[in-house]
Amino acid sequence: MAINLNGMHYVGNDGTYRAAEPAPKGVQTVKVQPIAVPAIIVEEIKEVTRNFGDEALIGEGSFGRVYFGVLKNGRSAAIKKLDASKQPDQEFLAQVSMVSRLKHENVVELIGYCVDGNLRVLAY
Structure with a gap:
């Protein structure tokens, strides 16, 4: 799953990262x-x-x-x-x-x- 290191996100109960909101256009995301x-x-x-x-x-x-x-x-x-x-x-x-x-x-x-x-x- 891709996460935006500059935005809001959290770790779910299963230990995976989840984005709390989509990454804005033009912001680089990193696959963790x-x-x-x-x-x-x-x-x-x-x-x-x-x-x-x-x-x-x-x-x-x-x-x-x-x-x-x-x-x-x-x-x-x-x-x-x-x-x-x-x-x-x-x-x-x-x-x-x-x-x-x-x-x-x-x-x-x-x-x-x-x-x-x-x-x-x-x-x-």
Whole structure:
């Protein structure tokens, strides 16, 4: 389904993007693929990172801090809490969709994500 990144849209109950209104003429639309990794609930992220505590902190970069945690599915993960951004949810989720499908021996695999209010988290 095509979405207008400059207009109104939402994610339906089935996880697909839906346009709340048609894209105006002349506005470029982007076909968004499904996200190929599961969403992780914020409570699990906070639990496995000890509420983003210093004891779980393993690094810090230009876009946020990285924490170590073992997810409930048993996978060890580097959990990146992105710095506050004014990026709309739809744009972030479109990027997550693209990264979730990247599979290459030289690219760290995305294994989950979390969006909760202004909180944006990626699990690798």
